[in-house]
Amino acid sequence: MNTRHLIFIVNGNGVRKKDYYEDASISPNTRRIAEEGFVFTEDHCDSVASHCDALAELLDDLPEHRYLNFSWSDTVPALMQELKPRILVLHDTTHDVGHDAYKEYLKAVKETDDKVGRLFNWVKRDPCFNSNTAIVLRPEFGRDDEVNRGQLHHSEGFYYAHRVASIFWGPDFNRGEDRKTVINRLDIAPTLANLFKIDTTRRGRVVPGLFKT
Numbered sequence: 001m002n003t004r005h006l007i008f009i010v011n012g013n014g015v016r017k018k019d020y021y022e023d024a025s026i027s028p029n030t031r032r033i034a035e036e037g038f039v040f041t042e043d044h045c046d047s048v049a050s051h052c053d054a055l056a057e058l059l060d061d062l063p064e065h066r067y068l069n070f071s072w073s074d075t076v077p078a079l080m081q082e083l084k085p086r087i088l089v090l091h092d093t094t095h096d097v098g099h100d101a102y103k104e105y106l107k108a109v110k111e112t113d114d115k116v117g118r119l120f121n122w123v124k125r126d127p128c129f130n131s132n133t134a135i136v137l138r139p140e141f142g143r144d145d146e147v148n149r150g151q152l153h154h155s156e157g158f159y160y161a162h163r164v165a166s167i168f169w170g171p172d173f174n175r176g177e178d179r180k181t182v183i184n185r186l187d188i189a190p191t192l193a194n195l196f197k198i199d200t201t202r203r204g205r206v207v208p209g210l211f212k213t
């Protein structure tokens with residue numbers, strides 16, 4: 001493996017893949033990463049009600065990592081240079097404003113995409129990190145297929161609430177898009193741990209077809 005650093009962006013506490021992946025006019029920067037990386041378009045979330053439970057499923061089995069709210073993303077270059085963390089988790093929590101107003105949610109999606117773009121540009125230009133750093137994006141879960149009276153919630157049973165896209169970019173990942181294999185939120189931690197040859201496959205599995213052989 002060539003990866004020494006991983007930036008795992010939990011790009012929304014409930015955001016639909018139709019907004020951050022399928023529609024490049026809303027999320028052009030995330031699309032740039034996806035086009036240079038590998039995407040599973042059918043990443044399943046068993047539960048979509050509790051933010052805490054979903055985040056725990058993503059992070060509990062992850063090896064030792066630093067956590068930063070994505071609102072502090074401007075500090076990432078300095079943090080990476082100073083502390084050189086193996087795994088940095090950036091958690092975006094702005095999307096839940098969708099419970100109040102769909103319009104505000106869309107604004108949050110675009111702002112997150114801007115932050116993702118700035119981070120991506122920095123990693124690609126930095127001589128210390130551009131060849132040994134992976135970036136992975138995967139939200140806690142999605143949100144409902146339909147806007148309800150100007151609000152966008154996350155409810156059991158909606159396709160876009162349960163199915164998200166996970167995006168993997170870095171020196172050890174293949175390029176491409178897998179639209180058939182259904183992976184699971186519980187697969188993310190063991191898959192990311194595998195970058196560092198750490199076995200945490202207690203609950204999920206290392207996803208197939210992602211790693212260069």
Ligand SMILES: [Zn+2]
Nearest residue numbers: 014096099154
């Ligand atoms: Zn919520």
